[in-house]
Amino acid sequence: MQFIKENLAVGFMLFALFLGAGNIIFxxxxxxxxxxxxxxxIIGFLITGVxxxxxxxxxxxxxxxxxxxxxxxxxxxxxxIFTAVIYLSIGPLFAxxxxxxVTYEIGIAPFLSESSQSSWIPLFIASLIxxxxxxxxxxxxxxxxxxxxxxxxxxxxxxxxxxxxxxxINPMGEFGEPHGVYVTNAFSESFIQGYLTMDVxxxxxxxxxxxxxxxxxxxxxxxxxxTITIFSGIVAALGLAFVYISxxxxxxxxxxxxxxxxDGASIIAQSARILYGSAGNIILSLVIILACITTAxxxxxxxxxxxxxxxxxxxxxTLAVIFTVFSFVISNFGLSKLISITLPVLMFIYxxxxxxxxxxxxxxxxxxxxxxxxxxxxxxxxxxxxxGIKTTGIKIPAYENVLSALPLYExxxxxxxxxxxxxxxxxxxxxxxxx
Numbered sequence: 141m142q143f144i145k146e147n148l149a150v151g152f153m154l155f156a157l158f159l160g161a162g163n164i165i166f167x168x169x170x171x172x173x174x175x176x177x178x179x180x181x182i183i184g185f186l187i188t189g190v191x192x193x194x195x196x197x198x199x200x201x202x203x204x205x206x207x208x209x210x211x212x213x214x215x216x217x218x219x220x221i222f223t224a225v226i227y228l229s230i231g232p233l234f235a236x237x238x239x240x241x242v243t244y245e246i247g248i249a250p251f252l253s254e255s256s257q258s259s260w261i262p263l264f265i266a267s268l269i270x271x272x273x274x275x276x277x278x279x280x281x282x283x284x285x286x287x288x289x290x291x292x293x294x295x296x297x298x299x300x301x302x303x304x305x306x307x308x309i310n311p312m313g314e315f316g317e318p319h320g321v322y323v324t325n326a327f328s329e330s331f332i333q334g335y336l337t338m339d340v341x342x343x344x345x346x347x348x349x350x351x352x353x354x355x356x357x358x359x360x361x362x363x364x365x366x367t368i369t370i371f372s373g374i375v376a377a378l379g380l381a382f383v384y385i386s387x388x389x390x391x392x393x394x395x396x397x398x399x400x401x402x403d404g405a406s407i408i409a410q411s412a413r414i415l416y417g418s419a420g421n422i423i424l425s426l427v428i429i430l431a432c433i434t435t436a437x438x439x440x441x442x443x444x445x446x447x448x449x450x451x452x453x454x455x456x457x458t459l460a461v462i463f464t465v466f467s468f469v470i471s472n473f474g475l476s477k478l479i480s481i482t483l484p485v486l487m488f489i490y491x492x493x494x495x496x497x498x499x500x501x502x503x504x505x506x507x508x509x510x511x512x513x514x515x516x517x518x519x520x521x522x523x524x525x526x527x528g529i530k531t532t533g534i535k536i537p538a539y540e541n542v543l544s545a546l547p548l549y550e551x552x553x554x555x556x557x558x559x560x561x562x563x564x565x566x567x568x569x570x571x572x573x574x575x
Contacts, residue, residue: 147368150353151375156293157346158193158376159383160435162238163337164300164428165245165404165475167384170333171391172400172407175316177326178392182385184327188334190380192494194373196343199501201351201369204362207344210500214513222496224450225489226341231443232463232470234482235338239274239432239439240267240471241478245405247429250413250421264472271468273433278440278460296427297379303408303424304386306415313396328551335486336479339380340493345442405475440464488521488528491555495520499563507574512566519562523555 167185174181203210207226211219229235244266249257256262321329350372354365390411391404398410412420444459470478499513506512523546526539546554 144371147371148375150350150368151372152293152379153353154197154346154350154372155376155379157349158339158342158380159293159296160235160239160431162235162242162435163189163339163380163383164296164387164408165242166333166336167387167404168391168394168407168411169402169404170330171388171393172316172395172402173319173322174326174330174388175318175322175392175395177318177322178315178388180327181322181330182388184330185334185384185388186381188331188490189337189339189384190377192334192497193339193343193380194377195501196340196493196497197347197350197373197376198366198370199497200344200347202362202366203500204351206348211496213503213508214510214517220450222492224447226344226493227443227446229485229489230338230342230345231439232466234478234485236436236439236443236463236467237470237473238475238478238482239436240270240467241473241475242405243267243270243429243432244471245403245475246409247425247432249406250409250425260472263474267468267471270429270433271436271464271471274436274440274467275461275464277433277437278444278464279457293431296431297383299424299427300383300386303390303412303415303420304382307386307390307393307411310415311393312390312398312411312414313393315392316395316400319400319402325551328553332487332552335490336482338486340490340497344493344497403476436467440467484528484531486528487531487552488524491520491524491527491559492517495555495559506567506570509566509570509574511569512563515562515566515569516559517562519558520555523558527552527555 170181170185171178200207200210208219208223211222241263244263248262248266252262318326347369350369351365354368359365359368387408391407394407394411394414397414398407401407401410409421409424412424416423440460440463443463444456447459448454448456473481495516496513499516503513523543526536526543529536530540543549543554547557548554
């Protein structure tokens, strides 16, 4: 009991790190698409949105918490490139612009007329104000953001809980009909949609945050750090699972009232209005806007700090300005466009991150030999690269004819068997050549 009380705060901190406003928009959309296929859909989404991030946190924390040091076991060049790609993905390329887009879609758009929503001007003005505030807070680090975060995460959780309770007690309607690929492949499609949370990528970075937090408390024993991290990960995972199940249920039962929309931000905004009236929209909007600001500031600061270490000639403030301005420009493409741009990249790097994560977890079995890492990751990349290309609509018939023979290829998990084959070959080489 004492252990639980002492470390519950670490679990809530980890939950707060994962629960960005962007995570709020995908489950409702998933729910509308899955409809009566709710159960296989939520299981697939929870695997990539909750289970794998938990394993990622444990894997990196078990190895000291620093992704770059872990990736160095493969090769320093791979380490530098892969770590930079991870930071940029959860930073200015995708996650930071998404905070601005979500702020507009949930916090501003529901209060505008239809004609105003069709114009680019409201999004431009809203994102300009949003990123001006983000840049100011990023350039002037204070305890304000930390305090807001400690208040906002519980507030956001309370709002979601209230929406969920009302939706469960008095559903907006029955489960809708599944759409498109969800009719026959709800599990595999939801598994892939879980990539969009980017939580596996984030988990590889958040490990160092947990380790540093525990070290600040005087906990330096590696075994104890791992034990606490596992406990904290379970707390965060339970919280995320509750949020995702609740929001997908809201989406799945919303079509009777709001029709099929296919846009998670609009679904949750309109559902809040139906369940709690205009007050629901106002409360949800305020919490989402402030949560997005907090998330964006944290990501700008993390990226500016990392790349300042990588390129010391660029100051922290210069990098913060560059990342914020870049994010502002990208956010004006709109949320739907952002998601469509994000998915091909994630289809490529997510399988690599998953395989690396599991290799790190068990690498003592092969003495951390680079050959085992390399063969498994190369085999994975050969398939996942084409998965990403295919997502953009480009197809290479000769290459696809070869890959289509792979098990689970149609479910977009064709990289799994090649990764295992690469692992086995690397392991055999390790056994034959080890001294």
